[in-house]
Amino acid sequence: MATMDFKKLSRDKSKLLDLDVLKTFSNEELVSKVLQLQSHNEQLKNIIAKRDYKKKEEAPKRREFDFKKCHLQHVLFKVLYLGWNYQGFVCQEDTSDTIEYHLMEALLKCCLIESRQQSNYHRCGRTDKGVSSYGQVISITVRASEPGKPSLSYCKMLNRLLPKDIRVVAWCPVGEEVSARFDCTKRIYRYFFPKGNLNLMVMNEAAQHLIGEHDFRNFCKMDVENGVTNFVRSIRRVDLKEINGSNEEETGFEMCRLELEGQAFLWHQVRCIMSVLYLVGQKLELPSIISDLLNVDVCPRKPQYPLADPLGLNLFETEYPFNGWISEESEIAHITSLLQQQWAVHEIRATHIKEILSAPKNYISTPVLHQNAHLLKRETKLYKPLLTRHFCKSLEDRIDHCLKKRKITDSIVET
Numbered sequence: 001m002a003t004m005d006f007k008k009l010s011r012d013k014s015k016l017l018d019l020d021v022l023k024t025f026s027n028e029e030l031v032s033k034v035l036q037l038q039s040h041n042e043q044l045k046n047i048i049a050k051r052d053y054k055k056k057e058e059a060p061k062r063r064e065f066d067f068k069k070c071h072l073q074h075v076l077f078k079v080l081y082l083g084w085n086y087q088g089f090v091c092q093e094d095t096s097d098t099i100e101y102h103l104m105e106a107l108l109k110c111c112l113i114e115s116r117q118q119s120n121y122h123r124c125g126r127t128d129k130g131v132s133s134y135g136q137v138i139s140i141t142v143r144a145s146e147p148g149k150p151s152l153s154y155c156k157m158l159n160r161l162l163p164k165d166i167r168v169v170a171w172c173p174v175g176e177e178v179s180a181r182f183d184c185t186k187r188i189y190r191y192f193f194p195k196g197n198l199n200l201m202v203m204n205e206a207a208q209h210l211i212g213e214h215d216f217r218n219f220c221k222m223d224v225e226n227g228v229t230n231f232v233r234s235i236r237r238v239d240l241k242e243i244n245g246s247n248e249e250e251t252g253f254e255m256c257r258l259e260l261e262g263q264a265f266l267w268h269q270v271r272c273i274m275s276v277l278y279l280v281g282q283k284l285e286l287p288s289i290i291s292d293l294l295n296v297d298v299c300p301r302k303p304q305y306p307l308a309d310p311l312g313l314n315l316f317e318t319e320y321p322f323n324g325w326i327s328e329e330s331e332i333a334h335i336t337s338l339l340q341q342q343w344a345v346h347e348i349r350a351t352h353i354k355e356i357l358s359a360p361k362n363y364i365s366t367p368v369l370h371q372n373a374h375l376l377k378r379e380t381k382l383y384k385p386l387l388t389r390h391f392c393k394s395l396e397d398r399i400d401h402c403l404k405k406r407k408i409t410d411s412i413v414e415t
Contacts, residue, residue: 076139082132089136102162167335193256193258210294218272218293223267240257259316271313275376300394305386
């Protein structure tokens with residue numbers, strides 16, 4: 001029996017483990033590592049639970065609200081948020097630092113809902129950690145005013161309880177059968193990035209191959225365990241361009257935007273697309289690589305490549321077959337003011353850095369154009385073309401693995 005290298009395990013405790021390091025572990029070491037991580041995860045859950053419980057204990061006790069006496073209505077809420085300070089949109093077990101958590105807390109404090117479970121709740125998109133949105137929409141059944149009386153000021157009620165970087169900008173009364181997820185007819189994602197050394201012409205040429213109905217299994221994270229086995233999606237429009245120029249002395253600082261329009265998108269689809277376009281823009285791949293990866297007969301397995309940084313991604317617009325969005329001018333003015341203040345803070349910081357960058361230019365003969373280096377993590381100094389890399393498991397292998405896993409789980413339950 002192999003002896004475990006406990007020194008190696010304890011050393012790796014303090015740092016992130018990459019695939020190469022994990023491959024050096026024996027089965028016994030891997031089992032030990034998993035158990036260690038499970039234990040650590042439980043400790044974190046307990047710490048967060050205690051912290052949240054303490055917050056609830058400290059809150060003043062209020063009289064129970066009788067929802068049986070209330071009128072209810074199903075509505076859509078349009079939500080704006082800057083995602084870089086949050087762990088994603090969706091509520092998670094191990095953190096309260098998500099947009100959805102803050103929304104639910106505000107809805108409960110306003111007594112607009114009795115509980116999430118009883119509120120017929122749906123969300124339009126599950127944006128990841130660091131991703132922002134101007135067009136996120138949720139559908140939910142909330143407390144309403146009595147018939148004949150003015151509607152409740154939902155946006156104002158919620159915004160006074162929400163963090164400044166999460167705002168409800170409008171609402172719309174709809175039928176109780178309406179779902180923010182399934183009734184959305186159009187989603188537009190935008191990805192913002194600095195030009196740096198990228199060739200936008202070849203990136204745009206590559207991006208046009210995305211238009212139409214394709215199997216995007218090589219441009220997403222497969223979510224087979226949650227029942228997603230169809231990766232055919234349609235992209236109606238692609239637009240990649242510079243959105244603000246700069247003078248000749250500031251080459252590389254131009255901001256650019258990729259805009260994708262479709263009805264539905266896969267998990268990590270936009271960030272995967274941006275990753276490959278970034279490689280094309282650096283002339284590490286030909287524009288035809290997009291077509292190659294969309295041809296699943298020729299390339300049935302996704303080559304291993306990192307995701308584009310989430311900071312630039314925004315779920316910018318969503319569309320529904322309903323009219324009647326309601327917003328208050330005073331609340332929109334207040335939101336505009338808050339956003340202007342946040343813009344000023346970031347612009348001042350950017351100006352500090354830009355002014356500092358003017359000094360080193362006098363000491364280097366060749367321009368450094370690394371403004372977009374954060375966009376995609378380079379694994380090695382020597383670039384390896386996508387189609388010559390290691391490949392992920394095929395869709396069929398993943399389905400087979402899930403079926404076997406389910407059989408094992410079922411057999412454990414039966415015994």
